[in-house]
Amino acid sequence: MLIIIHSETNQHTIAQNLGRSEYSYYFVLKEYRPVLERLGRVIEVTDPAREVDALYLDCLARGEPCVFLSFSPPHRTPIHLACPTLPVFAWEFSTIPDEPFDGEPRNDWRTVLRACGAAITHSSYTVNAVREAMGADYPIVAVPAPVWDRFAARGAQLQGQPAPTEPLMLKIKGLVADSRQLNLDAFGPKHLRRGQGIDFTAPVSEQTLLLDGVVYTSVFNPGDGRKNWEDMLSAFCVSFREVEDATLVLKLTHHDAEEALGDILHHLYKNQPYRCRIVLIYGYLADADYERLVQATRYVVNTSYGEGQCLPLMEFMSCGKPAVAPRTTAMIDYLDAGNAFVIESTDELTAWPHDPRKAFRTLRYVTNWASLCEAYRASYEVATRQPLRYAQMSAQAVLSLQGFCSQAVAEQRLQSFLAQLFEHRAMLAEEAPGP
Structure with missing residues (x-):
């Protein structure tokens, strides 16, 4: 079997695309690839319109099954190809787009899903949303990006090691903004600003960061309106206003430093005073330093309005780091009271993110701010006074994520799904009338 794969962002464009629309599909493709290579030959293409059908016709000539996996949302998935095409996509809203808009018929995802005949997504929540629109028998399977094996191996290396009593040192090529070293008055309202801020035009240099105490970490794109980092930050400052050894690390993924940090720095100013520590990291972390960040972390945090799967949350939990997060959307599949401090949430109307009309057609999930504060305080109590719990x-975090996003789970689901797909297509071909 030949499996053709494509993502609009690739290894050559990822650096400039960080934080841009759909950039994370490249990371999903990378995690899928080792599993796909167990199922067949894998070829990654850069120009589907030019390359895919040529490869498909070669396979057809020698009787080899062939499928094209487009790592993209349905409205960016090609539907004119002869090769069987499946979108591999993430989605975190209660409904899928079911009407055309902005002059693009593919914005009605039902058009694409009917043309493709099947799809792959990453959570049972999305499967249910698709089948609500397409019918209960629509062929779609939930296969999360299989990150567990790689990150569980990192966690196993740390297993048995006590929480670090000495500060852990990380080396970061980029910017580090530490609330304890910044003059926060430089980030207030323009008419009140005074003191030195941050020179975003300065050449990137290597920074050293020491982390100690009870560290909470979140990895996200601050330009992604779904992440709701404002609640994460304000609740932390209030919950730990008098707690010096509580640290919130925000690892920011974005292509522009000033755009990534500017608004967050203003919120650091607004939430004063607090004795807890807030650290913003903008820049590249080598694998060794990423592992040290994981080692220093006690809890991974998420306060988003919804997740298609949430790779950072999955990665840290696979390493054995419990979460502080809401149990909504994709997180329903792997979060529970045994591996996380679950934040309460309520639903509210919102628009599909790519709909320029901003028409209310779906739901997102808003975290309960008081519940978030309670989760912070309870998690701190467990970290400092209840080592057994x-x-x-x-x-439990490691075990839960093994059942959700291990390579073994992904391989079994993909193998079964693709086999059924090829069997169904072969049956249709036999039933088709001759010329």
Whole structure:
């Protein structure tokens, strides 16, 4: 079997596309690839319109099954190809787009899903949303990006090591903004600003960061309106206003430093005073330093309005780091009270993110701010005074994520799904009338 794969962002364009629309599909493709290579030959293409059907016709001539996996949302998935095409997509809203808009018929995802005949997504929540629109028997399977094996191996190396009593040092090529070293008055309202801020035009240099205490970490794109980092930050500052050894690390993924940090720095100013520590990291972390960040972290945090799967949350939990997060959308599949401090949430009307009309057609999930504060305080109590419970939550996080996003789970689901797909297509071909 030949499996053709494509993402609009690739290894050559990822650096300039960080934080831009659909950039994360490249990371999903990378995680899928080792599993796909167990199922067949894999070829990655850069120009589907030119390359895919030529490869498909070669396979057809020698009787080899062939499928094209387009790592893209349905409205960016080609539907004119002769090769069987499946969108591989993430989605975190209660409904899928079911009407055309902005002059693009593919914005009605039902058009694309009917043309493709099947699809792959990453959570049971999305499967249910698709089948609500397409019918209960529509062929779609939930296969999360299989990150567990790689990150569980990192976690196993840390297993048995006590929480670091000495500060852990990270080296970061980029910007580090530390609330304890910044003059926060430089980030207030323009008419009140005074003191030195940050020179975003300065050449990128290597920074050293020391982390200690109870560290909470979140990895996200601050330009992604779904992430709701404002609540994450304000609740942390209030919950730990008098707690010096509580640290929130925000690892920011974006292509522009000033755009990534500017608004967050203003919120650091607005939430004063607080004795807890807030650290913003903008820049590249080598694998060794990323592992040290994971080692220093006690909890991974998410306060988003919804997730298609949330790779950072999955990665840290696979390493044995319990979460502080809401149990909504894709997170329903792997979060529970045994591996996370679950934040309460309520639903509210919103628009599909790519709909320029901003028409209310779907739901997102808003975290309860008081519940978030309560989760912060309860998690801190467990980290500092209940080591046995923390160890149990850590072990449960690893076990839960193994069942959700291991390579073994992905391989079994993909193999079964693709086999059924080819069997169904072969049956249709036999039933088709001759010329």
